[in-house]
Amino acid sequence: MANIEGLSDCVKEVFEACFSGTLSELKESVNRLLLADSPDLKDEIEKSNSKKRDEVILTSFELSALEYIRDSKQRCVSHIAAAGGNLEILNTLLTASPNLAHIEDENNENSLFYLIRSIITNSFESDMVSADKLDKSSSLEENRIDCLILLIGLCGINNMNKFGLSPLHVATELGSYQICKILLENNANVNVCSKSFNTPLSIAVIKSHTILVDLFLEHGADPNIISVEDKGDDNSDSDKSIPPPLVYCSSVGNTGLVKKLLENGADPNICDSQGWTPLHCASESGYLSVCKLLIEYNADANIICKKKNAYILAVMNGHDKVAEYLKEFTNESDTFEFLHKSETENELNNNEVDCPTDELDFLRLHDSEELTDEEMEKIKRLVKETRDCGKELVGIEDYTNATNCYTKGLSLCPDLPEFNELKSILYSNRSFTNLKLKNLNQSLRDAKQAVKFNPEWSKAYLRLANVYKEKGETVDYLHNLFQAFVRDSKNSELKRRFQSEFNKHRKS
Numbered sequence: 001m002a003n004i005e006g007l008s009d010c011v012k013e014v015f016e017a018c019f020s021g022t023l024s025e026l027k028e029s030v031n032r033l034l035l036a037d038s039p040d041l042k043d044e045i046e047k048s049n050s051k052k053r054d055e056v057i058l059t060s061f062e063l064s065a066l067e068y069i070r071d072s073k074q075r076c077v078s079h080i081a082a083a084g085g086n087l088e089i090l091n092t093l094l095t096a097s098p099n100l101a102h103i104e105d106e107n108n109e110n111s112l113f114y115l116i117r118s119i120i121t122n123s124f125e126s127d128m129v130s131a132d133k134l135d136k137s138s139s140l141e142e143n144r145i146d147c148l149i150l151l152i153g154l155c156g157i158n159n160m161n162k163f164g165l166s167p168l169h170v171a172t173e174l175g176s177y178q179i180c181k182i183l184l185e186n187n188a189n190v191n192v193c194s195k196s197f198n199t200p201l202s203i204a205v206i207k208s209h210t211i212l213v214d215l216f217l218e219h220g221a222d223p224n225i226i227s228v229e230d231k232g233d234d235n236s237d238s239d240k241s242i243p244p245p246l247v248y249c250s251s252v253g254n255t256g257l258v259k260k261l262l263e264n265g266a267d268p269n270i271c272d273s274q275g276w277t278p279l280h281c282a283s284e285s286g287y288l289s290v291c292k293l294l295i296e297y298n299a300d301a302n303i304i305c306k307k308k309n310a311y312i313l314a315v316m317n318g319h320d321k322v323a324e325y326l327k328e329f330t331n332e333s334d335t336f337e338f339l340h341k342s343e344t345e346n347e348l349n350n351n352e353v354d355c356p357t358d359e360l361d362f363l364r365l366h367d368s369e370e371l372t373d374e375e376m377e378k379i380k381r382l383v384k385e386t387r388d389c390g391k392e393l394v395g396i397e398d399y400t401n402a403t404n405c406y407t408k409g410l411s412l413c414p415d416l417p418e419f420n421e422l423k424s425i426l427y428s429n430r431s432f433t434n435l436k437l438k439n440l441n442q443s444l445r446d447a448k449q450a451v452k453f454n455p456e457w458s459k460a461y462l463r464l465a466n467v468y469k470e471k472g473e474t475v476d477y478l479h480n481l482f483q484a485f486v487r488d489s490k491n492s493e494l495k496r497r498f499q500s501e502f503n504k505h506r507k508s
Helices: 002-020 023-037 039-048 060-068 077-084 087-096 098-102 111-121 131-154 167-173 177-185 200-206 210-218 245-252 255-263 278-285 288-296 310-316 320-327 343-349 357-364 373-395 399-412 417-436 440-453 458-471 474-486 492-507
Strands: none
Touching (some): 002 087, 023 060, 077 087, 077 098, 087 131, 167 177, 245 255, 288 320, 310 492, 320 474, 373 417, 458 474
């Protein structure tokens, strides 16, 4: 056991010398390792090192030992020297034994991967290198670019690790313009494509590294490359594959990158692994400016994916402005005119909502009065008390008296803009109680008044929709349900209800 621990300590000394030591320190540490492993080699090692030289040279014994040393992650001395940016050690090792440059660790990464991460992040983790040695490596920063040039000449610059990443992918993910530029100038493939991560351009787009997007496009990056897993492979894990750059930019509403990609030849109708186009993604998320840009570059609004076009996706997610815009570019048979305009809306726009004569008389009582702030607050307090009374009566299902409470509250409201919100609430509540009492026509009038006094209130449209549903008027029901959803698109229950009802209508 003591011998094993001694060997482990010697190996650690070798790795620390590779990371941030001198050539002399490396030579001394590897000799200690050789002697610890094979004490009978002492005379031969001393003889080999007895020759006087002007410079430190590693003997064949020492090089042979260094070639076979690995840590628990299958990293060799070249990996460690690269991670430390130790130019003297790395140059010596690779000159004497070029094959070290091709040795891969447990993740199929050669020394170039380690150096790139070291340059960009200035960090490295290893249980074989002590903390004080790791800190010391920062003094060698100026050598790391020279190490990079050295390794580029010896390692496969387009090799991929087991995760499908090339050195250019890694440098892109870490956002280093300097390293990416050096790699490209030394013949790195700008269009190298990974099954899981697509191209470096895709990563730059996802990370919003605009300067790298420009660099890659200048070097001939193709924005239309799709990874192997995206090309109709039924066995691929398509949910985990990265979408084409334009699809991703459109889905997050990055108008600037969308424009840049389109200007550089991106296909506006390219699909991701599931068949969604950039226009599908932009419309689903409600990005009107992106939709307009894609249409300008001839995106097809009629492409169907999972029985939905871009217009339908906008409708189903409550993006009325996007739906209105896309309607012009969508086949007429696939649009729903009533979602944009209905007889109900025309009535509201023309101020033709019926209002009972007795209520008009109550409201006019206040027309000529000039109320002080104190008087207005007093009236509001009284109105809210009648509203709360109505709510309590609804709670015990006394809809008749609840209706009377709401009517009383309305009679107290002056015809002033400051009371519009309160009046909308009272009309909405009274619409509900009248609906419960099967007074459908009065319930409809109240719901229309609720919309009139607060046109941006989702619940008012929902009240109106519920009345039309009870009356069996499907078109107006769906129209007002859509208007309610548009005004509260983050309401998951309302979204579920609208989408369910809309899908039923589409099927019928």
